[in-house]
Amino acid sequence: MRITFRVSLVSLETGQNLMSEMVTSERSDAILYAAYQGDQGNIYPSNKLGGVHRLGKNKLAALLNARRAIVCRVRDGQHDRRSPLSLHTSPD
Numbered sequence: 001m002r003i004t005f006r007v008s009l010v011s012l013e014t015g016q017n018l019m020s021e022m023v024t025s026e027r028s029d030a031i032l033y034a035a036y037q038g039d040q041g042n043i044y045p046s047n048k049l050g051g052v053h054r055l056g057k058n059k060l061a062a063l064l065n066a067r068r069a070i071v072c073r074v075r076d077g078q079h080d081r082r083s084p085l086s087l088h089t090s091p092d
Contacts, residue, residue, distance in 0.1 A: 001026070002025070003024070004022060007019075008021075033064070033066035033067070034060060034063035035064070044057055045060045
């Protein structure tokens with residue numbers, strides 16, 4: 001998601017525009033995980049022919065234990081940080 005907005009500082013006495021700036025913020029995330037309800041030690045990935053692919057076991061284990069929560073990566077100019085996504089609603 002990308003949002004751009006203009007911030008303006010206007011003098012209440014004169015109405016003069018003292019400062020104006022465009023601010024852009026971008027947030028993104030990518031989640032890749034696998035889910036399995038049974039014993040994770042007993043599940044193996046398959047190869048193209050349908051046989052067991054034992055070398056892929058570690059990759060599958062990593063996917064089974066991967067994070068599932070959405071996290072936003074915020075890029076503001078030179079800053080790049082990750083923070084949990086929070087959705088807020090305000091009462092009317």
